[in-house]
Amino acid sequence: MNTDKHQLLNRLKTIEGHVRGVQRMVEDDAYCVDIIKQTQAIQRALDKFNSLILAGHLNGCVTTAIRGEDPQERERVVSELLQVFETTSNL
Amino acid sequence: MNTDKHQLLNRLKTIEGHVRGVQRMVEDDAYCVDIIKQTQAIQRALDKFNSLILAGHLNGCVTTAIRGEDPQERERVVSELLQVFETTSNL
Amino acid sequence: MNTDKHQLLNRLKTIEGHVRGVQRMVEDDAYCVDIIKQTQAIQRALDKFNSLILAGHLNGCVTTAIRGEDPQERERVVSELLQVFETTSNL
Amino acid sequence: MNTDKHQLLNRLKTIEGHVRGVQRMVEDDAYCVDIIKQTQAIQRALDKFNSLILAGHLNGCVTTAIRGEDPQERERVVSELLQVFETTSNL
Numbered sequence: 001m002n003t004d005k006h007q008l009l010n011r012l013k014t015i016e017g018h019v020r021g022v023q024r025m026v027e028d029d030a031y032c033v034d035i036i037k038q039t040q041a042i043q044r045a046l047d048k049f050n051s052l053i054l055a056g057h058l059n060g061c062v063t064t065a066i067r068g069e070d071p072q073e074r075e076r077v078v079s080e081l082l083q084v085f086e087t088t089s090n091l
Numbered sequence: 092m093n094t095d096k097h098q099l100l101n102r103l104k105t106i107e108g109h110v111r112g113v114q115r116m117v118e119d120d121a122y123c124v125d126i127i128k129q130t131q132a133i134q135r136a137l138d139k140f141n142s143l144i145l146a147g148h149l150n151g152c153v154t155t156a157i158r159g160e161d162p163q164e165r166e167r168v169v170s171e172l173l174q175v176f177e178t179t180s181n182l
Numbered sequence: 183m184n185t186d187k188h189q190l191l192n193r194l195k196t197i198e199g200h201v202r203g204v205q206r207m208v209e210d211d212a213y214c215v216d217i218i219k220q221t222q223a224i225q226r227a228l229d230k231f232n233s234l235i236l237a238g239h240l241n242g243c244v245t246t247a248i249r250g251e252d253p254q255e256r257e258r259v260v261s262e263l264l265q266v267f268e269t270t271s272n273l
Numbered sequence: 274m275n276t277d278k279h280q281l282l283n284r285l286k287t288i289e290g291h292v293r294g295v296q297r298m299v300e301d302d303a304y305c306v307d308i309i310k311q312t313q314a315i316q317r318a319l320d321k322f323n324s325l326i327l328a329g330h331l332n333g334c335v336t337t338a339i340r341g342e343d344p345q346e347r348e349r350v351v352s353e354l355l356q357v358f359e360t361t362s363n364l
Contacts, residue, residue: 008117016110023103026096032148033171039137039144040178046130047362053130054358057123058351066339078331080124081354085327087131088361089320138271145267149260157248169240172263176236179270180229190299198292205285208278214330215353221319221326222360228312235312239305262306269313 011049018042054084102140109133145175193231200224236266284322291315327357 022038065077113129156168204220247259295311338350 005117005120009114012110012114012117016107016114019103019107019110023100023107026099026103029096032144032152033175035144036141036148036175037178039141040175043134043137044363046134047359050127050130050362051355051359053123053126055351055355057127058354061123063339063347063351066336074336078328078336081331082324082328084124084127084131085358085361086320086324087128088358089323135272138268141271142264142268146260146264149263154248154256154260157245165245169237169245172240173233173237176267176270177229177233179267180232187299187302191296194292194296194299198289198296201285201289201292205282205289208281208285211278214326214334215357217326218323218330218357219360221323222357225316225319228316232309232312235305235308239309243305266306266309266313269310 008049008052011045011052015042015045015049018045050088099140099143102136102143106133106136106140109136141179190231190234193227193234197224197227197231200227232270281322281325284318284325288315288318288322291318323361 018038019042022035022042025035025038062077062081065073068074109129110133113126113133116126116129153168153172156164159165200220201224204217204224207217207220244259244263247255250256291311292315295308295315298308298311335350335354338346341347
């Protein structure tokens, strides 16, 4: 975890508050489309969070594993990256 | 809002708890890829939530507007649906 | 199919040419990331095409079905729209 | 490009044929939702193609760059991977 932990936690707290905001919208019978717009904004905030985690991962764990001498470890990080990509693109 | 409000709120509370779980993972320096897997699971839970909201919207507001006599209202609900679809497919 | 057929076909011909362009890149051993950028552009072009089809569908078939007197037909178009949305968001 | 070129080209030819199939559907006034289902299938085929390209890229160019001695080159491949991921998740 190379990326700034404090910044990551702040992002998650903002996302948590955003989810609670959507709960209030549901309680207050807000307009469906306005609710969907807010949850889509939360999904984009999670994408941005993931991108920061991935940046730290590539510069940290992945670089260390690929520069290391253990071929199984290299294979493992590559296979994990592919899985992240495939889940993102929803294969 | 035609879909069961209680069920929707429960889903959002589960999602909120899931976001707090990711905060603990970040605090505990969990492995990056495990964190990303959890945020991707949250995104899928939000997709499912959106799908329920959209179902209620189509059977409620959209049906009422399209069966109604106001052409501007019909145009508005159609245009909103397209925007929801385009944001989902990330145009 | 209410949207302009000629325009839709032109978009598909452009997409087909784009796919052939990616074939030439693969044959010429183009850089992997440049290939991925092109296929991602094709995917966005398909999103835009789908959005046009969906606009025609909402203003045509969906409006007719929802204004019609057959409740099963109304249910069918709503259920199809949900399926399109869910496939788009990759549920 | 470490992945089998022949297999990649075959996939692209299949995708090209699939795009032509959608053209025929449009010409024949096929049902909108059936057209959208086919273009969504093409998008999934392009996701699978991208995943194969990315696998070759990670095992080839990325591994070489990260094991190499040029820090700028390492930075470049990491930054490219992040961009591919962000475009995939539509940031």
